[in-house]
Amino acid sequence: MARLSDIGEKGIVRSLVSMLTVSARLGPGDDAAAVELGDRYLVASTDMLWEGTHFHPRMSRWQRGWMAAAVNLSDIAAMGAQPLGLLLAMGLPADLDEGDVKGMVQGAADCCDAYGTDYLGGDTKECPQLVLAGASLGLVGKEGLLTRKGASRGDLLMMTGTAGMAAAGLLALELGIDENRAITALFEPQPRVKEGALLSASGVVTSCTDISDGLSTSLQELALASGTAFEVDRPSVPIGPDVERIALKAGKDPIDLALHGGGDYQLLFTIRPDGLDRVLDALGSDARVIGQCIGGNRNVLRSGGVRSELEPKGYEHFRR
Amino acid sequence: MARLSDIGEKGIVRSLVSMLTVSARLGPGDDAAAVELGDRYLVASTDMLWEGTHFHPRMSRWQRGWMAAAVNLSDIAAMGAQPLGLLLAMGLPADLDEGDVKGMVQGAADCCDAYGTDYLGGDTKECPQLVLAGASLGLVGKEGLLTRKGASRGDLLMMTGTAGMAAAGLLALELGIDENRAITALFEPQPRVKEGALLSASGVVTSCTDISDGLSTSLQELALASGTAFEVDRPSVPIGPDVERIALKAGKDPIDLALHGGGDYQLLFTIRPDGLDRVLDALGSDARVIGQCIGGNRNVLRSGGVRSELEPKGYEHFRR
Numbered sequence: 001m002a003r004l005s006d007i008g009e010k011g012i013v014r015s016l017v018s019m020l021t022v023s024a025r026l027g028p029g030d031d032a033a034a035v036e037l038g039d040r041y042l043v044a045s046t047d048m049l050w051e052g053t054h055f056h057p058r059m060s061r062w063q064r065g066w067m068a069a070a071v072n073l074s075d076i077a078a079m080g081a082q083p084l085g086l087l088l089a090m091g092l093p094a095d096l097d098e099g100d101v102k103g104m105v106q107g108a109a110d111c112c113d114a115y116g117t118d119y120l121g122g123d124t125k126e127c128p129q130l131v132l133a134g135a136s137l138g139l140v141g142k143e144g145l146l147t148r149k150g151a152s153r154g155d156l157l158m159m160t161g162t163a164g165m166a167a168a169g170l171l172a173l174e175l176g177i178d179e180n181r182a183i184t185a186l187f188e189p190q191p192r193v194k195e196g197a198l199l200s201a202s203g204v205v206t207s208c209t210d211i212s213d214g215l216s217t218s219l220q221e222l223a224l225a226s227g228t229a230f231e232v233d234r235p236s237v238p239i240g241p242d243v244e245r246i247a248l249k250a251g252k253d254p255i256d257l258a259l260h261g262g263g264d265y266q267l268l269f270t271i272r273p274d275g276l277d278r279v280l281d282a283l284g285s286d287a288r289v290i291g292q293c294i295g296g297n298r299n300v301l302r303s304g305g306v307r308s309e310l311e312p313k314g315y316e317h318f319r320r
Numbered sequence: 321m322a323r324l325s326d327i328g329e330k331g332i333v334r335s336l337v338s339m340l341t342v343s344a345r346l347g348p349g350d351d352a353a354a355v356e357l358g359d360r361y362l363v364a365s366t367d368m369l370w371e372g373t374h375f376h377p378r379m380s381r382w383q384r385g386w387m388a389a390a391v392n393l394s395d396i397a398a399m400g401a402q403p404l405g406l407l408l409a410m411g412l413p414a415d416l417d418e419g420d421v422k423g424m425v426q427g428a429a430d431c432c433d434a435y436g437t438d439y440l441g442g443d444t445k446e447c448p449q450l451v452l453a454g455a456s457l458g459l460v461g462k463e464g465l466l467t468r469k470g471a472s473r474g475d476l477l478m479m480t481g482t483a484g485m486a487a488a489g490l491l492a493l494e495l496g497i498d499e500n501r502a503i504t505a506l507f508e509p510q511p512r513v514k515e516g517a518l519l520s521a522s523g524v525v526t527s528c529t530d531i532s533d534g535l536s537t538s539l540q541e542l543a544l545a546s547g548t549a550f551e552v553d554r555p556s557v558p559i560g561p562d563v564e565r566i567a568l569k570a571g572k573d574p575i576d577l578a579l580h581g582g583g584d585y586q587l588l589f590t591i592r593p594d595g596l597d598r599v600l601d602a603l604g605s606d607a608r609v610i611g612q613c614i615g616g617n618r619n620v621l622r623s624g625g626v627r628s629e630l631e632p633k634g635y636e637h638f639r640r
Contacts, residue, residue, distance in 0.1 A: 002417060002418045003414070003415060003416070003417050003418075004412060004414050004415075004416055004417070004418070004421070004446075005414045005415065007418060009444055009445075009446075011418075012418060012421055012444055013444060015418055015421075015422065016421065016422065016425050016442075016444075019422060019425070019426070020425070020429055020439055027438065027439075027440060027441060028439070028440065028441035028442065029441070030441075032441070033405065033407070033440035033441040035404055035405055035438070035440065035457075037357070037459075038358070042362070042404070042457070044405065044407055044440055044441075044455070044457060045407065045441070045443075046407040046408070046409040046441070046442055046443050046453070046455055047409065047443050048409035048410070048411055048443050048445045048447075048451070048453055049445070050411060050445065050447050050451075052447070052448065053445065053446060053447075084355055084362070085353065085355055085364065087353070087364055087365065087366040087455050088366070089366040089367065089368035089453040089455075090368070091368055091370060091451060091453075092324060093324075094323070094324050094325040095323060095324070095325065096323070096324050097322060097323050097324070098322045098323075098324070098327060098331075098332060098335055101324070101332055101335075101336065102335065102336065102339060105336050105339070105340070106339070109339075109340055118347065118355070119340055119347075119348070120347060120348065120353035120355065120364055121347055121348035121349070121350075121352070121353040121364075121365070121366070122336075122348065122366055123365075123366050123367050123368050123453075124329055124332055124333060124336075125329075125368045125369070125370065125373065126324070126329075126373060127368075127370050127372070127373075127449070127451065128372065128449065129447070129448065129449065131368070131370075131411060131447065131451050131453070133366070133368055133409040133411075133443075133451070133453030133455075135364070135366055135407050135409075135453075135455030137355075137362070137364060137457070139357075
């Protein structure tokens with residue numbers, strides 16, 4: 001059998017999803033699962049972070065807890081659901097002190113509080129590395145569930161906020177550049193919970209995911225789930241001035257940070273072509289059209305008259 | 321501040337519980353949290369297992385997945401709830417192969433199936449150690465929620481099944497004794513999901529927990545949560561013939577395995593003194609009275625006319 005380092009995270013996830021059958025409305029394979037509960041869906045997701053990959057040494061304990069909560073709440077947001085609560089299992093090295101642990105739990109609890117939900121509880125276990133495994137719960141009306149599957153040719157492709165900010169923060173850290181706003185964006189992700197609920201209520205969204213693994217990778221996930229492909233208009237991809245400046249200092253092209261950098265936790269979604277006014281009414285200038293659904297099976301980046309294949313180059317676990 | 325190795329798992333959990341306020345019906349500090357959902361409670365819990373502490377090298381991949389699911393479903397059972405689904409976040413070493421991962425997920429999915437619920441999904445992340453963090457969800461009618469708090473003087477103390485089987489399995493492994501039934505009990509815990517629901521429906525249960533950390537430690541948790549104490553009648557503690565035989569071979573007293581060994585996942589509960597017939601009607605000989613609630617703040621072990629303090633000596637993380 002193939003090693004994980006050969007097939008990568010996306011490969012093993014696809015393999016696992018294909019072996020499981022569930023009676024839930026939506027089982028493994030989306031940002032979260034959905035279980036029928038009367039006239040609503042209970043939405044549930046889990047995301048694990050650990051010291052080596054996810055926590056930069058410069059992150060405070062509070063930021064580690066915040067991040068663990070935020071990335072889990074982002075999955076609820078991507079389903080259009082209102083968060084109902086967060087669980088947090090912590091694997092903790094025995095030489096941590098009580099204050100470290102309290103700091104992390106406070107960060108997670110503060111993040112829950114900021115997004116109108118509860119830190120419901122957790123588990124503490126001894127573990128040589130710091131591992132924080134969150135699980136988030138949410139509720140959404142049956143008509144309002146947003147999934148990765150549903151985009152079709154002609155739909156508009158949109159996203160919230162800007163892309164590349166977290167990647168720029170990581171670059172700033174690597175280069176020792178003093179860029180606090182980007183570094184904070186990397187360390188304290190802001191899940192788009194309110195925006196997810198507004199998109200759900202708009203009634204015009206045909207597919208949705210968060211861009212935690214990078215825009216190009218998340219686009220690929222939407223494309224595979226919906227059985228279609230997208231064209232992204234390069235000049236329309238929203239890139240903030242911090243990203244432009246940091247990329248310039250680093251000698252990088254800002255579009256590469258925006259397309260392939262992870263950690264942004266914006267929402268990437270498609271809407272019916274006649275639904276643009278509704279989305280702009282709900283989200284204002286925070287939402288932008290960045291392309292469209294073109295059918296086929298290859299995502300394309302268009303820059304003026306030039307079209308090139310847009311390959312997923314975001315972060316993937318296991319892949320070497 | 322104190323190190324985790326000084327204050328132990330119970331200390332840090334109490335410290336964390338005291339800093340958190342939640343609007344949920346029941347937040348951190350019980351087997352699971354409970355959130356109001358119309359006329360029911362959504363019950364949710366998380367439990368993390370990792371290679372070093374929880375998985376014996378002789379466990380198969382399938383058994384590791386089964387165990388991760390089972391210990392999480394046990395928390396739902398202890399609240400009297402019907403399971404609604406399981407999430408499983410996996411931290412995986414990159415040199416595992418696809419078959420290893422599939423084996424674990426199959427074990428978790430088979431456990432869910434055996435207890436009438438769904439494997440809803442999960443997360444895969446690269447991690448130097450194998451870490452499995454489950455989160456379980458359940459539903460229970462508002463009147464049926466079982467918590468650790470509620471035992472009062474005069475209540476009968478009861479448990480399901482027998483005690484010490486998992487500890488005997490561990491002992492057999494350590495001594496290289498061929499005792500497959502006990503070893504299987506250790507590797508493949510059977511959460512008392514049906515029994516939890518029956519106890520919930522009986523209407524006479526005043527407090528409940530599982531005995532995953534050992535009978536004496538779980539008794540202490542019930543006592544602290546309820547603000548009371550218990551007397552355990554030593555001859556009434558149910559000990560199976562496998563435990564007697566393995567203890568004999570190892571030169572140990574079987575009552576020590578039964579009182580202080582972890583990993584049994586039976587339910588420990590108290591009932592109103594007039595409720596015994598109802599419980600025996602529902603659970604039959606699977607449930608036994610092992611003592612009573614005596615008030616005060618010290619748990620006692622009674623053996624004939626001799627009474628001695630029953631201290632919690634179950635497994636505790638971090639404690640050295």
